[in-house]
Amino acid sequence: QSxxxxxxxxxxxxxxxxxxxxxxxxxxxxxxxxxAGVADWFYNDAQTPLVLVQIMDxxxxxxxxxxxxxxxxxxxxxxxxxxxxxxxxxxQGFQRGESQSQSRRGGSGGQEQRSGNIFQGFDEQFLAxxxxxxxxxxxxxxxxxxxxxxxxxxxxxxxxxxxxFSEEERSEYQRGRxxxxxxxxxxxxxxxxxxxxxxxxxxxxxxxxxxxxxxxHNLPILRSxxxxxxKGHLYQNAIMAPHWNINAHSICYFTRGxxxxxxxxxxxxxVFDGEVREGQILTAPHNFAVVKRAGxxxxxxxxxxxxxxxxxxxxxxxxxxxxxxxxxxIANSFQVSREEARRLKxxxxxxTLFSPGSRSQYRA
Numbered sequence: 001q002s003x004x005x006x007x008x009x010x011x012x013x014x015x016x017x018x019x020x021x022x023x024x025x026x027x028x029x030x031x032x033x034x035x036a037g038v039a040d041w042f043y044n045d046a047q048t049p050l051v052l053v054q055i056m057d058x059x060x061x062x063x064x065x066x067x068x069x070x071x072x073x074x075x076x077x078x079x080x081x082x083x084x085x086x087x088x089x090x091x092q093g094f095q096r097g098e099s100q101s102q103s104r105r106g107g108s109g110g111q112e113q114r115s116g117n118i119f120q121g122f123d124e125q126f127l128a129x130x131x132x133x134x135x136x137x138x139x140x141x142x143x144x145x146x147x148x149x150x151x152x153x154x155x156x157x158x159x160x161x162x163x164x165f166s167e168e169e170r171s172e173y174q175r176g177r178x179x180x181x182x183x184x185x186x187x188x189x190x191x192x193x194x195x196x197x198x199x200x201x202x203x204x205x206x207x208x209x210x211x212x213x214x215x216x217h218n219l220p221i222l223r224s225x226x227x228x229x230x231k232g233h234l235y236q237n238a239i240m241a242p243h244w245n246i247n248a249h250s251i252c253y254f255t256r257g258x259x260x261x262x263x264x265x266x267x268x269x270x271v272f273d274g275e276v277r278e279g280q281i282l283t284a285p286h287n288f289a290v291v292k293r294a295g296x297x298x299x300x301x302x303x304x305x306x307x308x309x310x311x312x313x314x315x316x317x318x319x320x321x322x323x324x325x326x327x328x329x330i331a332n333s334f335q336v337s338r339e340e341a342r343r344l345k346x347x348x349x350x351x352t353l354f355s356p357g358s359r360s361q362y363r364a
Contacts, residue, residue, distance in 0.1 A: 027194070029194045029231070033219060056069045057225070074117060074118060077143040077147065078116070117143055119142050192219075195231040196212075203352045208350065208354055209235045211231070216308035226306065227307075227308060229302060230250075231300075233298070234257075234259065234300070236298050237293070237296070239293045240291065240293075240352065241291070242315040243313060246287075246310075248311075250283070251303065255302060256278050257298040257300055259275070260292070263289070266288070317351055318348070
């Protein structure tokens with residue numbers, strides 16, 4: 001029994017104090033891991049727009065029905081927005097994909113397909129009994145006449161409950177005993193990790209850029225989701241080493257700048273060779289080779305990978321497979337001289353990110 005419940009029972013005239021799980025603040029660059037089936041909401045309390053990019057793994061064991069993504073709304077009436085977005089997934093990103101799957105309800109043969117919140121399908125009396133409220137409030141839970149859509153504007157600034165010291169804890173704190181921090185959380189599970197902090201870069205080249213990864217090592221909950229993420233930042237005209245994804249597909253969302261990307265399949269055929277820019281999404285399947293080069297404005301992206309410990313193997317550079325082969329093997333495989341094999345093996349001494357303009361700096 002919580003302290004709030006005890007206080008309410010002792011004094012019925014006292015208003016009920018809210019209780020809820022921990023509120024988590026998010027900022028630009030945060031990667032947030034949400035397990036399958038959790039209820040969530042987002043509130044933008046800043047003066048600038050909040051842009052969210054979502055990825056869902058429909059092959060996850062938690063998706064028991066089929067390979068379609070489904071979610072439902074607990075509140076609101078998103079019917080009009082969802083119906084208007086059906087069949088418009090191509091080129092419009094993840095939000096439209098989510099909405100598309102939600103509209104597949106109702107009858108066939110030209111009947112209207114309804115898509116409202118989950119409570120619209122329940123009988124009002126059942127809802128009233130389940131929530132122990134009157135039928136009028138149960139009816140309003142359905143939001144059938146609510147035309148605000150998926151995103152709603154708050155009339156006044158939202159006020160949230162923050163953990164407070166008990167009287168005993170407050171006295172101990174005033175006597176000089178510090179709190180250990182456990183009292184400040186309702187739920188201690190760590191669900192987010194910032195991927196935009198340069199100090200957390202896993203690979204850094206002052207002339208080429210940086211790579212930062214979030215995986216199950218630094219965000220353990222990703223182990224159950226079988227997903228990871230990577231933030232890449234290439235400086236002007238820099239190159240990310242040609243590589244292939246060993247154990248994952250990679251879905252790249254380009255967040256800033258321009259560049260050129262080439263993807264080659266297992267048969268050596270170029271399946272994509274083109275310019276990319278902010279707002280575009282590009283998928284590199286497992287075992288397809290990829291190379292990226294930034295344009296004059298640089299290039300930034302977030303890559304979502306379908307393995308919590310996604311790995312790549314480089315084709316060029318200091319940690320590449322080419323560097324691991326003997327010179328004789330390279331020379332005979334490519335029908336080149338030993339000197340040329342040595343250049344292929346040693347001329348690029350950088351790791352993962354290559355600086356521009358160094359192609360002519362051959363080693364002897």
